[in-house]
Amino acid sequence: MSSRANSILQHSNTPLLLFSDYHTHPQGHRVQRYTRELLQPWADSARRLGLKDVAFTDHDRYHAGIDFDEINRLRERNPDLQIRAGIELDNDPVHSPAGRKWIEKNWDKLDFVLGSVHFLERADQMFDSVPDGAAQFEGRNIDAIYADYFRRLGELVATGLVDSLAHLDLIKIHGHRPAADIGMLVSETLKFVRARNLAIELSTAGWRKPVNELYPSDSIIELAMKNGIPFTTASDAHSHVQLGENFASLAHKIAEIGIRQVCIFETHKRTEVPLQL
Ligand SMILES: [Zn+2]
Numbered sequence: 148m149s150s151r152a153n154s155i156l157q158h159s160n161t162p163l164l165l166f167s168d169y170h171t172h173p174q175g176h177r178v179q180r181y182t183r184e185l186l187q188p189w190a191d192s193a194r195r196l197g198l199k200d201v202a203f204t205d206h207d208r209y210h211a212g213i214d215f216d217e218i219n220r221l222r223e224r225n226p227d228l229q230i231r232a233g234i235e236l237d238n239d240p241v242h243s244p245a246g247r248k249w250i251e252k253n254w255d256k257l258d259f260v261l262g263s264v265h266f267l268e269r270a271d272q273m274f275d276s277v278p279d280g281a282a283q284f285e286g287r288n289i290d291a292i293y294a295d296y297f298r299r300l301g302e303l304v305a306t307g308l309v310d311s312l313a314h315l316d317l318i319k320i321h322g323h324r325p326a327a328d329i330g331m332l333v334s335e336t337l338k339f340v341r342a343r344n345l346a347i348e349l350s351t352a353g354w355r356k357p358v359n360e361l362y363p364s365d366s367i368i369e370l371a372m373k374n375g376i377p378f379t380t381a382s383d384a385h386s387h388v389q390l391g392e393n394f395a396s397l398a399h400k401i402a403e404i405g406i407r408q409v410c411i412f413e414t415h416k417r418t419e420v421p422l423q424l
């Protein structure tokens with residue numbers, strides 16, 4: 148631990164208060180039209196957890212379920228919360244071309260676009276499927292897979308359609324580690340993220356996956372900080388009961404590593420907000 152992080156811990160026994168969750172999937176894993184019944188439980192969960200700012204980021208392949216009028220009605224019923232209209236755009240070779248077109252068409256209605264890579268060489272299976280996706284790593288050169296993953300992430304950034312990158316080192320999900328230094332593998336991506344002025348997320352989802360580690364790893368977070376890249380906080384909840392999952396642990400991690408602010412988005416405009424003790 149750095150001396151700076153140490154002094155933060157010594158001066159506070161209370162964790163930082165996290166107030167925002169910028170990665171949620173109201174539709175889960177299928178198209179479900181946005182309705183009051185689908186969305187209100189997310190607002191109720193947010194309020195119960197003390198979250199003030201939540202972004203809905205369903206997968207782009209389920210864009211047919213998203214209803215901006217229904218999000219507006221949710222905002223009207225819950226004026227104490229900031230509810231952001233968002234989407235998670237990935238590199239699905241079958242569906243994401245249509246997803247990109249939908250994002251371009253609805254850009255002004257969206258507050259926030261997350262970018263992610265879920266597909267490697269197989270078009271029919273996300274590599275992060277648990278446990279089946281692990282087979283895509285069997286007998287392969289792990290460093291080459293990492294390099295390929297970060298190359299694809301760069302392609303996604305280059306679309307110009309994303310505000311923040313989701314689970315930056317998702318490629319570690321099944322526990323495969325590269326022989327090369329991760330800093331070497333990720334440095335070009337981080338420079339590109341900085342050059343495009345994007346944020347990256349701190350995602351607790353990694354703690355419920357086989358790798359059992361925050362996305363991204365501490366060393367990547369430190370490199371991102373050195374590059375001046377801002378962060379969002381995220382659970383990747385696929386149910387309202389997962390909203391803000393493990394945020395107490397995330398708050399401790401953030402304090403320990405010395406992050407003092409997180410960012411929020413409104414119509415793609417980013418604001419950095421200091422964290423309170
Ligand atoms: Zn994802």
Ligand SMILES: [Zn+2]
Nearest residue numbers: 170172235383
């Ligand atoms: Zn997600």
